[in-house]
Structure formats: structure tokens, C-alpha cells
Amino acid sequence: MKKIEHIGIAVKDLDVSCGLYEKLLGIPCYKKEEVVSEGVNTAFFKTGENKIELLGATSESSPIARFLEKKGEGIHHIAFEVDNIELEMKRLKLEGFVLLNEQPKQGADNKLVCFVHPKGTNGVLVELCQEVK
């Protein structure tokens, strides 16, 4: 894994939280994007070489809606940038980690993504992401 690409934060009201994080970080949101397949709206902030990704649910069946119901607002996942997501998925499987998707899938921000089961990573939902060229 090369570096932390972004940290995902689940929020109830994306517009309200967007204003809040602009005040907190002292910088403007630079991009909003809907990921229809995941039922989420996203808002991005750039801080150093990382991004903060606010995540709001667009439907009740969205993973973010389920997270908010179970745990409330807060940090949802850490995403690590990788050069070759399939190789990294293979490496992690061999190390005994459980992947939540067997094939890379399309994520926000022009990325192929895969999630690692948080039961094997001390409760932390880890995302691998590879930029689509």
C-alpha cells in the first residue's frame, strides 16, 4: 500500500457537514459526486496528499444509511492507494484477510476499489483503491 488516499466520514446531511468541514479545515470542498451504484453522495476536501471524503446516503438501502443507523455519524473507512489492486487483493487474501468483494468495483473519484472486512482489522473498514487511467 502506497499511502492513505482518503478518509471516509459518514454524515446525515451532506450539505450541512460540507459547510462544517469547510470551517474546520479552513478550505473549500473541491468536488461533489454521486456514486449511484453505492447509494451515496460524496464531497471531497484536499488536505496535504490526502483527501477527506464526506459520505451521505441517497437511499435507505445504502451502506451509509445502514452505518448511520447502527453507529451514528463518524469515520466510516480509511482508503489506501495501491498501484495494482488485484495483486494487493491477492496478497491480503494470502495473509488471511477477508475481502468484501471478490472483484474490484467502481468507486467514487475515478477509482477501482475493494474493501477488507473490518473484523480482521481491529474494527477498521479498509478500502484499497487504484486510480483508473
Add this chain to the structure above:
Amino acid sequence: MKKIEHIGIAVKDLDVSCGLYEKLLGIPCYKKEEVVSEGVNTAFFKTGENKIELLGATSESSPIARFLEKKGEGIHHIAFEVDNIELEMKRLKLEGFVLLNEQPKQGADNKLVCFVHPKGTNGVLVELCQEVK
């Protein structure tokens, strides 16, 4: 705020989790340090310009012990590097954020730190940290 300095992850058994994160990240832990005043043991990993800080409790009254009891293992806080922690604390107070300590205090890794109340930041415990020169 300049950049994300580290992400703190609360774990039950620091040695076990240290081995787990070495496998997950594919890199060794480069430092372990006890912060006696906070009742925590820490283990650090370097990933890009950020660090991952695993946090274990050394006593039952440690904030990490209380976090583990209440929420279980998982991401505990995000720390942002700042140049001047007192100026940043003042700025955040004027923006309406609530600080958990009125004066900067000594943290791990040679830092002065201050925490922002998670109720005002969508459930995310935010740490400001300034390197002590």
C-alpha cells in the same frame, strides 16, 4: 490545518495488532512509545506522509479503555498537523467548535496536542498537533 499527521486506532492488544498491521500495510512498526499521562501505549507505522498510530490502554481509567468499552476496537481519532496550535485553537473556538482541553498538552511523538469535541464534528474526534522543536 496543514495535513493529516496520523490516524489513531484503538486496539485491545497492542502486540497482536502490531503484527496484524505489519501484514496489512506490508511495512514494519517503526516506533513504540508509552504516554504515561494518557494511560496509553502507542505503536507507529509510516505510510506516505501520514502515520498510523495504534493505541492500547495501560490502565482502566485510560481514555482508550473507555473508548474500547463503549465502542469496541476501531478508529479513535484523526490528527491534523498545525504550525501554531494556539492560533488554530483560537480560530476553531471563534468558528464555534468546542475544544476538549483549554491549553495544549503533551502528546506522543514529541507533539503538543489539543482535541476538538466530536459532537461538533459529525462524531469524529479531531486532534490538532504541533511538533515541539
